[in-house]
Amino acid sequence: RIRHYKWEVKYEYKSQDCYKKLAITINGRTPGPTIEAQVNDTVVVELKNSLLTENVAIHWHGIRQKGTPWFDGTGGVTQCPIVPGDTFVYKFVVDRPGTYLYHAHYGLQREAGLNGMIRVSLPPGESEPYTYDHDRSILLTDWYHQSTYEQSTGLSSLPFVWVGEPQSLLIHGKGKFDCSTPGLKAGLCNATNPECSSPYVITVVPGKTYRLRIGSLTSLAALSFEIEGHNMTVVEADGHNVEPFVVKNLFIYSGETYSVLIKADQAPTRNYWAVSKIVSRESTTPNGLAIFNYYPNHPRRSPPTVPPVGPAWNDVASRLTQGEAMKARQGYILPPPQTSDRVIVMLNTQNEINGYRRWSVNNISYNLPDTPYLIAVKDRLNHVFDQTPPPDRYDSQNYDIFSKRNNTNATASSSIYKLQFNSTVDIILQNANTMIPNNSETHPWHLHGHDFWVIGYGQGKFDINSDPKKYNLVDPIMKNTVSVQPYGWTALRFVADNPGVWAFHCHIEAHFYLGMGVVFEEGVEMLGRYPTSITGCGDTKGYRRP
């Protein structure tokens, strides 16, 4: 079946958290409409760019794009961005059930609210290995009052201006900023604006079980999500069934999705709080609040209690515990290849290059070329990006991940990793100290075009001789996004079996913008003709294929 969507993307003033700001909307909404499809449906999105002065591209996060790498929606990697006034047609098959996301993948546009969810259901007659009465989806985001222009200018300026902590946390597009905050410009914040005056409501019928699909597309924040007084049983992560485990609060990083089962089994005479809270950074941002409404109580009736405070922001151990608790569900285990053909260790560092603040992988900070790689590789336009391959290792013997380093030899580059088609690749993401003493951050890494097995986590420096012996090669979960904890490492394995060019990057929007990512290429020579709609920029202006 074809699922056809017609979307218009434009800037509009929105007051998601009572503060008026220019948001990017789809058909007037942020989050945009949820794409609902069944396994093996073809999704067609006809996207009109009405941003007037700005390009756009949309990435279908978690959809592997088998056979359609040109519709991955990654500006500079898989397509030329869509110029103002143009309509671009994305067309791809959703080949697996589960919960996925979509969002802008151009500049910092995700920050402005261009995001939404994708829900792929099983074909009729097939069922999930768990039962529930109703299915609901919520998207968690953080929200800044500055525009993408102000943010991106600050990030690429001397002196460096960091985006700072978000002003609000939104639950499915709704939040509440305190309009009595001193220093606000008159007329911008209006606590009685109907767009924000009541929180998001999840209505439940007492006694019923809900599958709640939770996605995070924060720009920066790692979150803890909880529903007062209710346990959650995690059953799905990034489209894969997990061996069920119960949590009081769910840690969720930007780019991840989870399904949890929640039974409405508490006193039905009242409502409860649903809370999102920033973890892994010491943030001043107030918690996001929604109402978990027990029918027939009034949906706007505030719960009689104070919202739960959630875990401490710096409780790394609990976050690692959740990661380790996640295993592929019995009966749904796809064991990884037991050995790999190549191991790439990626040291994540914050650097300065010519005085400019950047993030790097093995001392290389990523710069996108003007001509998308997919076209450049397919048509052998070797001059459009750096041809020296990036390194598979950093100098781990002499690098102290626990101390502040200047990393003066970091450089910017547009080089890419060429992977042998069908080879098995291990990636070890190694975290380190930032340029601030005694500070290391959390980074969610997202891989396009593939799922990977999460085969190991650890604290401190990864030891290539002993740590691989501890890998879980029996029942590891597959995901498309995984976190790397402060001063820790995460190991993942994937098979390079999807012809195309694929970004792999930190999902913190400002970090990718500052170079924290790499690009993999595999099997592009096997691809047929790409659609000409992806050309038009860099060396492909007025282009005829060689």
Ligand SMILES: O=C1O[C@H]([C@@H](O)CO)C(O)=C1O
């Ligand atoms: O890239 C970043 O810069 C700031 C800080 O390190 C310097 O202001 C921060 O928290 C980041 O994640």
